[in-house]
Amino acid sequence: MVYGNVLHALLQAALEQHDFSTQNLRFHTDRILIDNIESLYFLREELNTAGAYVESKVPLLQEWANIFISSKPNAKATVKDHRGKESPIIAINKLLDIEERIWSPLYGLKGNIDATVQAIVIEPKAGRSSSGSSEKTLTVPLELKTGRSEAMEHRAQTMLYTLLMSDRYDINVSGGLLYYLETNEMIRVPAIRNELRELIIKRNHVASFILSRESLPHMLQDPHACSRCYAKISCFVCHKLLEDGDANSSGVHETFQDETSHLNEKHKAFFKHWDTLLSKEEKDTVKLRRELWSMTSPEREAAGRCFGKLVIVPEFIAVDQSNPKINRYTYSFRKAAPPADFSFLESQINEGDPVVVSDEKGHIALAIGYVFQISKTEITLQVDRRLHNARRRQKDFDEESHQVFDGIELPATYQCEPHSSPHVTETILFRIDRDEFSNGMAKIRNNLIQLMSKEAGKHRRLIVDLETPEFKEHPAAYQLDCVSTLNEDQKRAINTVMSARDYALVLGMPGTGKTTTLSHIIRALVSQGKSVLLTSYTHTAVDNILLKMKDEKFGVLRLGNRSKVPLTPRKSIRPYRC
Numbered sequence: 001m002v003y004g005n006v007l008h009a010l011l012q013a014a015l016e017q018h019d020f021s022t023q024n025l026r027f028h029t030d031r032i033l034i035d036n037i038e039s040l041y042f043l044r045e046e047l048n049t050a051g052a053y054v055e056s057k058v059p060l061l062q063e064w065a066n067i068f069i070s071s072k073p074n075a076k077a078t079v080k081d082h083r084g085k086e087s088p089i090i091a092i093n094k095l096l097d098i099e100e101r102i103w104s105p106l107y108g109l110k111g112n113i114d115a116t117v118q119a120i121v122i123e124p125k126a127g128r129s130s131s132g133s134s135e136k137t138l139t140v141p142l143e144l145k146t147g148r149s150e151a152m153e154h155r156a157q158t159m160l161y162t163l164l165m166s167d168r169y170d171i172n173v174s175g176g177l178l179y180y181l182e183t184n185e186m187i188r189v190p191a192i193r194n195e196l197r198e199l200i201i202k203r204n205h206v207a208s209f210i211l212s213r214e215s216l217p218h219m220l221q222d223p224h225a226c227s228r229c230y231a232k233i234s235c236f237v238c239h240k241l242l243e244d245g246d247a248n249s250s251g252v253h254e255t256f257q258d259e260t261s262h263l264n265e266k267h268k269a270f271f272k273h274w275d276t277l278l279s280k281e282e283k284d285t286v287k288l289r290r291e292l293w294s295m296t297s298p299e300r301e302a303a304g305r306c307f308g309k310l311v312i313v314p315e316f317i318a319v320d321q322s323n324p325k326i327n328r329y330t331y332s333f334r335k336a337a338p339p340a341d342f343s344f345l346e347s348q349i350n351e352g353d354p355v356v357v358s359d360e361k362g363h364i365a366l367a368i369g370y371v372f373q374i375s376k377t378e379i380t381l382q383v384d385r386r387l388h389n390a391r392r393r394q395k396d397f398d399e400e401s402h403q404v405f406d407g408i409e410l411p412a413t414y415q416c417e418p419h420s421s422p423h424v425t426e427t428i429l430f431r432i433d434r435d436e437f438s439n440g441m442a443k444i445r446n447n448l449i450q451l452m453s454k455e456a457g458k459h460r461r462l463i464v465d466l467e468t469p470e471f472k473e474h475p476a477a478y479q480l481d482c483v484s485t486l487n488e489d490q491k492r493a494i495n496t497v498m499s500a501r502d503y504a505l506v507l508g509m510p511g512t513g514k515t516t517t518l519s520h521i522i523r524a525l526v527s528q529g530k531s532v533l534l535t536s537y538t539h540t541a542v543d544n545i546l547l548k549m550k551d552e553k554f555g556v557l558r559l560g561n562r563s564k565v566p567l568t569p570r571k572s573i574r575p576y577r578c
């Protein structure tokens with residue numbers, strides 16, 4: 001999985017720069033491995049070993065690029081066709097997007113496409129169209145698979161991506177490409193109507209369970225499939241705790257027993273209780289998110305949760321190349337035709353809020369990000385995706401045979417296209433919606449499931465079984481100046497924390513000095529050479545504590561979105577990184 005992510009990122013970086021040279025691939029390998037250092041650490045994998053493994057795949061990537069990335073297909077660039085048809089040859093001649101995230105309310109699907117590419121496809125003689133032409137330029141999804149074996153789910157995923165892309169690009173996407181790195185094989189996955197229909201029926205079947213939340217689909221009871229399933233822990237835990245299932249009903253006897261025999265009635269009650277609460281909360285937030293496609297922008301704007309009919313201000317587009325993901329692009333928007341009394345300052349959308357950018361034609365979530373600045377006449381966002389020139393058709397575009405769009409471009413500062421540019425010019429109207437569900441419940445629900453897994457023994461005993469935490473007889477030695485300024489309760493709280501073997505809770509009414517006590521606990525822990533993770537429900541609470549320590553010598557690494565962190569702690573705390 002980790003290596004899969006690294007190789008995906010490597011291919012995407014090389015595609016984006018159109019540079020598969022050894023030097024460039026090495027440069028990105030080093031960078032990407034550092035980005036994945038935590039995952040490698042968990043795998044106990046040394047950087048050198050990881051580097052050597054990734055480097056062993058570089059010749060494969062280069063060979064693939066030599067064959068398939070070109071302005072015209074060459075004879076070697078054949079792709080396998082599953083229907084047993086003669087193989088076409090192709091050339092990928094343009095990159096349209098990387099990790100394109102598409103939400104399609106039309107099909108009830110969403111996905112992230114490894115690469116959206118433009119490809120010239122030359123069919124063998126038998127596949128020629130009635131006009132006799134054998135060459136087409138098509139816009140297609142390209143998926144990289146780092147495993148060796150072809151799998152049905154890869155084909156299903158690629159096929160569903162053709163639906164997503166059809167919805168996003170307003171064209172018929174007739175197929176996708178699957179690239180298997182290990183075998184260096186390219187496969188064409190045609191979008192076959194009947195198969196897509198079956199997949200959508202399956203999707204609707206699963207969605208009906210998620211929506212009702214009353215039950216889950218029956219387990220497959222297939223020992224072979226279940227023992228290899230990536231979701232088996234979650235599936236087994238839910239079967240046992242939500243459905244009162246057992247080894248017999250699971251159909252995978254020993255494996256099920258092995259993963260769930262530690263779970264008892266108390267765990268069941270705890271799990272059901274929190275799962276119900278999460279579902280209730282989820283229902284409310286999902287309802288709000290649905291407004292993105294079920295309400296027009298004027299309707300939602302009237303409720304203060306949206307700005308509609310906006311245009312990008314071209315002079316204020318900026319791309320931060322060093323920022324690979326969120327916040328990469330900065331855009332300012334104005335109302336296309338602002339009413340006389342309009343002000344961006346009068347809504348429920350504030351600086352630092354998470355937002356979703358869509359267009360007024362129903363293309364949802366073209367980018368997500370945060371509000372950076374708001375003035376009366378303009379709103380500036382930092383977002384993760386390119387909005388300018390995206391999905392812009394070129395003049396010789398043809399829906400059937402010449403699906404040509406503008407390619408990816410990453411200028412430091414965007415220059416307006418000259419009037420003579422070969423594009424169909426059209427002003428795109430955008431809408432900005434407050435993202436009511438940016439964090440989602442999936443992570444929280446997954447944490448709940450992981451708490452019930454075999455591996456989480458100690459945490460489960462402390463949190464679910466309420467095992468009494470242990471304390472040392474005396475607190476570990478620590479250094480604190482100005483202890484004299486603390487009252488007895490605060491000193492006792494610090495000593496309790498410094499004696500904890502498991503955890504300690506400090507409770508206090510508002511104004512009793514909890515923030516001060518916490519800042520001293522952090523100082524005491526740092527004096528022992530420890531790193532401290534400070535976390536809270538709100539950014540403000542974290543920053544209030546940090547401000548209490550602004551004169552300390554130790555460094556602070558503030559995690560979180562820059563636009564969420566007020567300027568005061570950023571300026572006051574040194575050294576400080578955000």
Ligand code: SF4
Pocket residue numbers: 218219220221222225226227229230231232235236
């Ligand atoms: S473990 Fe569960 S989710 Fe995975 S294949 Fe079996 S039944 Fe399906």
